[in-house]
Amino acid sequence: MMQNAYFLSLENMADGTNVPFDHVLNNLAFNEQGLIPVITQDASTHAVLMMAWMNKASLLKTLDEQRMVYWSRSRETFWRKGESSGNTQQLVSLSVDCDGDALLCQVVQTGAACHTGRANCFFLDVDYAHAKVYVRGDASV
């Protein structure tokens, strides 16, 4: 990642300072595919639920609809989380990181975040000392 001059210019701003949203939006470090990684965290349990991707249009839909709308890289279309499963994610807050190349969203999660039915997607725990990876939780779909 090259340093992003716009985000560099924000670094030393004081607590509580604000800048226009469209400046931030237009300087986000979308990758070559026009995508930015999004971390989704449960606003109440603080569990990290999943990581997915947004393009500029899905980010704006997320903010307009106040629910998580990712970009599906496999289906190449908007992915309104929970549209088929009912396991929606209501947006609580959205933050941008220091170099403008990642987003963090706090959500109210309905049901399971993971398509396997597990509460979150990070259910494979590495036990490096024993050279094993453990499955946590049972699938329920």
Add this chain to the structure above:
Amino acid sequence: MMQNAYFLSLENMADGTNVPFDHVLNNLAFNEQGLIPVITQDASTHAVLMMAWMNKASLLKTLDEQRMVYWSRSRETFWRKGESSGNTQQLVSLSVDCDGDALLCQVVQTGAACHTGRANCFFLDVDYAHAKVYVRGDASV
């Protein structure tokens, strides 16, 4: 993201089942640059501290050294977090997500995670209703 057959094969395994670490490692969905996104979370506060990238070698160094060793895309070298600042991240646990294309690490963070001196990197809060983005916290470096 195409579906990853290896990770599909793990989905329905029961709670507590294990598989060899090297199978997981060799099937991780590193991108075209050989990188995988890593979410770093404070093991005690559960704050999401930052998002960065690892290649296979930096992942193995992280596990061997039990501290976060990212891959710096700008410097194209290993990035032993805290090597210059002293703000190291001791690894507590490392998990892989359902489709093998993201890692979640719990860490003990020494000092600030963000290079600006703020506790974490996600200090730009979007206030979409007012079309503003607020800076949270003061820089201290």
